[in-house]
Amino acid sequence: MLPDFANPADWLPWAFASLMGLSILIYVVLDGFDLGVGILFPLAEPAEQDRMIGSIGPFWDANETWLVLAVGLLLVAFPQAHGMILTALYLPVFVMLVGLILRGVAFEFRAKARDHHKRLWNRLFFTGSLMTALAQGFMLGLYIMGLEQTLATYAFATLTAVFLAVGYSFIGSAWLIHKTEGALQWKAVRWGRESLWGVILGIGAVSLATPLVSTRIFDKWLTVPEIFYLAPLPILSGLLILWLWKMLREMPFPEDRRSWLPFAAATALFALAYLGMAYSFYPYVVPDQLTIYEAAAAPESLFIILVGACFVVPVILGYSVLAYTIFRGKATELRYD
């Protein structure tokens, strides 16, 4: 899997694919939880809704920026793939963008509009979050199906759309368990228990479908000795799911101990599933059509970006940690002061 580090045309595309993969993973976890909170929104009482908003308010802007970085890296490092993928996904991308627009502005408008408009913005916040999650799940499904557009691939994409939306609700619940207390926390634990199935079915469906769609991926996983090296991935995922299931039946723990555990476990689970997918598709950026090496931009241009990224990405991570530290602890209603 490792490239030839003596040859820039070889390791630069690899480095950028890794960087892009990392941003997508960070995006899925971070925006995953705030989209999930948006999907769970209508299930809560109005006062609780304000606290739910408070739990994601200082973070959502930065969370979405990881999507901009990911699509930006696709755009700048693999321009041909960017065109192919996004043209093929024209309509789901459009739905996602409308969703992102609606929820992003609803955030600000609901806090500032007069009271009788607040209900409308609340509804749009939920609708936008759900649209975004469904569209992303749909794109995931189509991507796994090699961007082919038939009735069967649409059916599969519809399934992954639902699973991803439920999966986001799950990680959203896990976030709320950590950030809330009292009745809302109890609710969040229940939501977590009730949405765990989405994660299980989602990971299951993707794991079953990928090797069946492509013989290349089938061979990558189900041959000796690869199957032994790779066995820890599904085993660890299974253990994590069992652990989460057990934990969510007992939470919240006395004195709110270890309230961060479900979110950490959910993050680990998402990361494992994502690693599996990355292994399946590597070295392709457009499944079975275009490799990262064929799609890569000129090495000189990639190098210029990489130099900047090496300086800036650690700084970004640093001040992101700072922001999460400043706004740690249980969420309250947001105040602009």
Next chain:
Amino acid sequence: METLDTLLLSRIQFAANISFHILFPTITIALGWVLFFFRVRFAQTGDEKWMAAYRFWVKVFALSFAMGVVSGITMSFQFGTNWPGFMETVGNIAGPLLAYEVLTAFFLEAVFIGIMLFGFSRVPGWLHMLATFLVAFGTTMSAFWIIVLNSWMHTPQGFEMIDGEAFATDWWAIIFNPSMPYRFAHMMLASFLTVGFLVAGVSAFRWLLGDRSREVRAMLKTGVSIGALLIPVQIFMGDLHGLNTKEYQPAKVAAMEGLWETQEGAPLVLFGIPDEEARTNHMAVEIPGLASFILTHEWDGELQGLNDFVAEDGTVLHPPVAPVFWSFRVMVGTGVAMLLLSWASVWFMWRRRALHEGRIAGHWFAVEGLPKPILWALVPMAFSGWVATLAGWYTTEIGRQPWLVQGVMTTEMAVADVPAPMVLGTLVTYLAIYAALLVAYIGVIAYLARKAARGDDGRAIDMDHSGKAGVVALSPAE
């Protein structure tokens, strides 16, 4: 015909998106610095009027920022969905510039805006001030990188073409391409003028509603001063930018001036209806020699006309004339209105400074001095910056057509082969959403102004000099 429809619809769609998008960065770029100014003044003087101004405008900033973010995400995807040819041809140049925008600007803004908006009572005063500074700095960096790319599309250099693909040879030349310094300065000034008039207009609105608070005075003076000080600088900068355009994109200047024939002592066309079929202006009102004087600084200087940009076989190589001609006049006209109004406001405030209630030494301007008609004129002019900025961008962007990257690739080469009905369908939806959001945005600003004018936005709060809030009377989740 199919591809032509898709091309036109894709262009309208991108134009609609980018027009909607630019409205909000235009506000946030300069408003970030104005907020930093309010924040620093508060730290220096401890006068809570500055913090009250900060609290009011930080809400407008948050709203504008969210609108800018979501409409910006839309555009980063549209490069791929509608214009794949752009990145395939010049991706090696555009890519790093866009990547630097995301890396150096987007994250900075997005992370620190959380602290700026919600961190006032959670972090020390200096960190809150630093967060405000970093957000303002981030918006400016973002403007810098995107203007670099846009300017390179107008005046490309520092690259070579190999097999129809651009490769960078000199990054310094790419970044500091000939039109970049002018365009960046012109845009920064446009942003400050937009915010100056927005602040002045909204404050005038509050004043007319009977708000006589100290912060409304401070805000009105700040807004009017920004306008009055910067509009002459902007006119001068616009002139320099025009001279630069004349050198590198003479066809655009010819379209702006409505000049068909190459001539010495070219007239300035004040009014006219350009007719591309007849290749003349109808009902033209002209001032002889003035266009030559403005653009060459000599009364009988030679200016190139549009007819020079038609190939032997009749292919038109200049931009569509009427839109460029008109949007240029709208921009200049708005600029003149800004000049008259801001200077008149300053003059009245200075001339009648004695009207200041309980006048104390050091007060050179009195808001009481502003006559009603001036105040009423300031209210609609709150959005004059938007009109001028959009008109200016239409002038320069339509003026680059038929090129996407001047002399390198045409717009037609970049468009995606997406079915026209699909582009039309998404276009109509975008337009509906944007119209609704624009109404909501202006409505909410008016609502916030009314609420503040009534004094029930929790202004009367005590704060000590370190910036730590005392008892806060904000309503939940505001």
